[in-house]
Amino acid sequence: MKKDTKLNTTLDTKLVNAGRHKKFTGSAVNPSLVRASTIVFDSVAEMSEAARGRDDGVAYYGRRGTSTTFALSQAMIDLENAAGCYVYSCGTAAITSCLLSFLSAGDHLLMVDSVYEPTREFVDETLTRLQIETDYYNPLLGADIEHLIKSNTKVIFMESPGSLTMEVQDVPAISRVASAHGLVTMIDNTYATPFNFRPLDSGVDISIHSATKYLSGHSDVMLGVASANERTWRQLQKNSYQLGQCASVDDCYTTLRGLRTLPVRMRQHSENALKLASWLSSHSLVDHVRHPALPTCPGHESYSADFSGGNGLFSFVLKEFNTDALTKMLDSFSYFKLGFSWGGYESLVLSATHFSKRRTATDWHATGHLVRLHVGLEDFEDLQADLATGLNTFQDNL
Structure with missing residues (x-):
């Protein structure tokens, strides 16, 4: 069992109990579902007291x-040993708000080249319009990212693994470099x-999640969260x-409920995915598999050093490129x-070939479909x- 060294508690136990303070739950097991726009007060003194605590979890508006x-x-x-956490309407809202909270016109951003496509679109379009300069960097760069830092660099953004091509970053090394230069990670x-x-715990300032995915876990929520350390929390919050x-x-409540089963879900996702990844690795139609737990995945060493487990997400590259055969394969699955998305209880498939080619700092050499x-x-x-049937369909239509 994994131990939380801060509280000497297993993480499984912590996930069951996190956020279940009596001020939220009363005598119930789960927190109350409180919907409100206006919060009313019985006196000016009570309203003033709420105003003083409005940034620290006191209901005010x-x-x-x-x-x-x-x-x-x-x-x-x-769960994240953070100073604070802000909740957003979706994961993209969390990402864009974090970037806008620490970047201004004339600043420079270092963005990982394997980043989630909506993040890249926001950077290329909105941040460019706001006169924020961006350089994309190789996700495998590690401590050598120091050579890309400029006098106006303010933020280094990571995504590990990349959600399509699965490169795992050396997060501790990048964080050490950023800290030495006073940058926000x-x-x-x-x-x-x-x-x-x-x-x-590895030196990053802000950890962002699309709670739409594994945290809620049932494909029925749109939510994002960003947890920040002491240095960055108040600015992010404001x-x-x-x-x-x-x-x-309602989505906050549902995500809290999802957190309670996260350990058992993640273990089952991981077990199923790793067995399928290993099977695909030896399939005659497959060029290679990009699963962080396998040595064939770029950055596997960082995964082994920093991660305590995997999940259900991985990619594989076919040896052949044939769009008609791929379409028939995708249509054949049951x-x-x-x-789009991932992290729910159900299995999904996505042709990601065109996404993988949208790179500026790294090349994509695979010739088959991703x-x-x-x-x-x-x-x-x-x-x-199901996968075997689909691959046979691909073969039959080459």
């Missing part, structure tokens, strides 16, 4: 959150969740509020449904048979 929001924030603070930690990697960021308390799988909680043999 609905956009700042209710006790349901604060319960989720506290859970993430507990951010990471999209959606893949790992706090169950498998806690970035703040700017996120000024940007109008807030989230549905359990692997076509769909296919991303999210392996769900279905029976392994059913999923293996």
